[in-house]
Amino acid sequence: MTACNQAEVLAGAIALGEATDAERQTYRGHVATCSACLRANGGEHEIERTMARVGQARDGETWDPDLTALVREKMNGRKRLLRAGLTVAGACIAISLAFNLAMVAGLGRIAPSFADPLVLNYDGQRIVLEHRSTAALPQATAAPRMVVEHNVVTLTRQPAAVGAVGPRAPQATIPSVQQAPRTVASTASTLAAAQKTFDDTPIWRRGSGGGGGSIAVTQTTTSVSQTIPRLDRQTDSIVVAPAYTIRAPEPIGGETALTPQPAPIAYAQNASGTSVFEVQIDERGVPTKCAITKSSGFLSLDDAVCRAAMKARYSPKLVNGRPVPGSYTDAFTFRSSGNGEGL
Amino acid sequence: MEQVYLAAGGAAIAQARVDTLVREYQTKLVRYVRRMVGDADTALDISQDVFLAAYRTLQADPERPLTAGWLYKTATNNSISHLRRKKIVRMLPLDRDHETYAWRIDERSAASVDLQTAMNKLPSDQASAIMLTTYAGYSSQEAAAILGTTSDAVRQRVCRAMRTLRSVMSDH
Ligand SMILES: [Zn+2]
Numbered sequence: 001m002t003a004c005n006q007a008e009v010l011a012g013a014i015a016l017g018e019a020t021d022a023e024r025q026t027y028r029g030h031v032a033t034c035s036a037c038l039r040a041n042g043g044e045h046e047i048e049r050t051m052a053r054v055g056q057a058r059d060g061e062t063w064d065p066d067l068t069a070l071v072r073e074k075m076n077g078r079k080r081l082l083r084a085g086l087t088v089a090g091a092c093i094a095i096s097l098a099f100n101l102a103m104v105a106g107l108g109r110i111a112p113s114f115a116d117p118l119v120l121n122y123d124g125q126r127i128v129l130e131h132r133s134t135a136a137l138p139q140a141t142a143a144p145r146m147v148v149e150h151n152v153v154t155l156t157r158q159p160a161a162v163g164a165v166g167p168r169a170p171q172a173t174i175p176s177v178q179q180a181p182r183t184v185a186s187t188a189s190t191l192a193a194a195q196k197t198f199d200d201t202p203i204w205r206r207g208s209g210g211g212g213g214s215i216a217v218t219q220t221t222t223s224v225s226q227t228i229p230r231l232d233r234q235t236d237s238i239v240v241a242p243a244y245t246i247r248a249p250e251p252i253g254g255e256t257a258l259t260p261q262p263a264p265i266a267y268a269q270n271a272s273g274t275s276v277f278e279v280q281i282d283e284r285g286v287p288t289k290c291a292i293t294k295s296s297g298f299l300s301l302d303d304a305v306c307r308a309a310m311k312a313r314y315s316p317k318l319v320n321g322r323p324v325p326g327s328y329t330d331a332f333t334f335r336s337s338g339n340g341e342g343l
Numbered sequence: 344m345e346q347v348y349l350a351a352g353g354a355a356i357a358q359a360r361v362d363t364l365v366r367e368y369q370t371k372l373v374r375y376v377r378r379m380v381g382d383a384d385t386a387l388d389i390s391q392d393v394f395l396a397a398y399r400t401l402q403a404d405p406e407r408p409l410t411a412g413w414l415y416k417t418a419t420n421n422s423i424s425h426l427r428r429k430k431i432v433r434m435l436p437l438d439r440d441h442e443t444y445a446w447r448i449d450e451r452s453a454a455s456v457d458l459q460t461a462m463n464k465l466p467s468d469q470a471s472a473i474m475l476t477t478y479a480g481y482s483s484q485e486a487a488a489i490l491g492t493t494s495d496a497v498r499q500r501v502c503r504a505m506r507t508l509r510s511v512m513s514d515h
Contacts, residue, residue: 012498015505016476016483040506050509054477056454065387067369068362071394075358078398
């Protein structure tokens, strides 16, 4: 490998953030003497700047089509084919009298009926044949409910400081917003307090009481009922269902554990909108990556949402009780209300 | 009869596992394929085929472990053979604004257009190398395992792809 080829490998390592200090040193040494490589690849910073462009493009992606139904339909098409194939196979098998006799004997022992069907289950390891009585089935329980909660965060504007005239530069009067999030409470009682207080507390805050601004949090909860396959006495078929349990990741402490705190610039922009985010959770429950899947249109709000999502800890996704990497999605709606404007 | 039941049970297991794979990886996968082939409809077709291939594999052996790497590998091969078969270059993102699935307005940032313009110029080995690392988040070593090459080769391809992107960026 020529020195210039080696330099390409090193530049690639730098581009991917994988280069060691020694490798960076070697690359610097090469481009110091090889103008061709310097011109073609650029120096270290140039490489990193070029690669940042890819990151921008990736983070700007919003396309999120749902293939679930399409793939399932195609799989069912294949399953029908399989069933047809099995029917043919079954006909061939029927020729064998000995096999048939054995099967009759076998079925005679298992003897499935509508009152006492044959159930196949997948327990994550192997297929087991269960002999289960319909009568012994527990009362049909309600299907598990998937609760989708939607956080609506209302940002209340802090009353203008005493003596301030006209619009003021927000940065000048807004101190640190990096304070501990407060407990979420209803706004009714806090509005009066907010209007009374003219101190230097941050205006963007999710919470209430004491501070100048207040943020009301309402949560609309929708329930989606999931239909699960169940043995039904009325149907004259035998149900084959895989037992596959999946528990989605959740923030520890519930949705309210996520407390986005927009930067002061959000105030200046009069920012509002809904940020939908997706955070990747590893098998330990640690968030590894956050992406805005639908932007509010304001970088400051999106940024606050992702920072909050990355700060929280989660219970990992469980598949058959085993922790695996997964993802958590939620939305925050920010509304900038004009409270304090007319004081 | 027992074989029939077992086969049907295997299909149900395979279907459940593919459902899980679809939910978990579809977004990343369609975005990866769309960058590779430059066209949203084709990306949807290819991604579906990848999951269907996973289903076929799992039907034969429901216990077989299928990783995200397997999905990306299949998606990469399908994308490359699509480009080869159709003998087409990847389409430009900007001239298709009327289409439902094509690049939406909020995705047509300068960075996005630069990247796609560069992607359209890249040979597929460089395109897959830069996408698997930057988009899918694999290290050069992991990408090498997916592409069946060495990590040095992946790094070199990333460097060459980066060069093309750099020249696209300096064009305007
Ligand atoms: Zn050189």
